[in-house]
Amino acid sequence: MATPSAPSALSEPAQTQFDLGIWYTLFNWATLTVAIQNQWGGPDSSDKRDFLAGALSERFAAEPSTDQDDIEIMLLQFLEDEFGVRCEDETEVGVAQDIIKIRQEVGERNFVTVEALKQRWESRRGREVNTGNVQVREVEQEGEWDSVDEESESDVEMEDAPVVKAPREKPVPEVDEEGFTKVVGKKKR
Template structure:
């Protein structure tokens, strides 16, 4: 269940602070950190994180009734599209909730949370956060391993192709039956 949308507009002078708060929420998201660190989005993965922060900010600007669920959907979509990462640990819920809390706070003219996040980031000198217990699963790897084992077990002589067998001639299709109203009658294969 998502938090209700906050309709409090962000004061213009605090928009940059709100953008910084979004960025810090993304920077502190272990799942995205793993994707950026491992460059799953390519060599410009950290730029994609910055771009995502801008997209979330624009979402709030363009759609003032944006709620946590909208943010969650965007987070999941961008991680899958840009980083090839499907998130199944539901951590996007906490990130979206944090962004919504920062939005509410900034809408009320307060920036304490953002200032705290920024101070913490400065003390780490911008180093990536510890990823904690992020579990990475590669899809279909088990399926590929079993296919490889099966193909190793079979000894197939690839020198000669088998002889071709002539195809059976097809039976001619029966003429369609038309009823008295002019409609074509559908006849199942078994009745032909």
């Protein structure tokens, strides 16, 4: 879906709100959240969400005529490349729509959607994102693997990874005043 006219460059406050809107939208995307929670992108999985938010923002700055289809393709490619996830539930469509909507709103100095997303994020701070009935399946990636995988010679090849259903109820993680989450062993739960 192409926009009728290319949006102009955003003012600094509007750009800040747009960047926040992108981040909140990605944070609320259950498919990406499942991939991050399971660290399918490695130990720096949550940093990859921040990178994606920045890449989306830069895309709009470089190409103001970026449309919903461009964003959908970018989201799908990122999930597959960085997390080994092939999104087949079309949730990327809603995420792309939200990002386009936020871009249009902040261009008109309307920050209502960004504020609503911020309040949604703050309302559950310290608790895991509800992933509902999201079903995610890892896809096999070709290419280089990290040294941990190369050391294991007894790996069993799998055709398809099992479908991951909504995670079991987990205890609410303890977050200290500096924002770090306390790690608890399985036996202590």
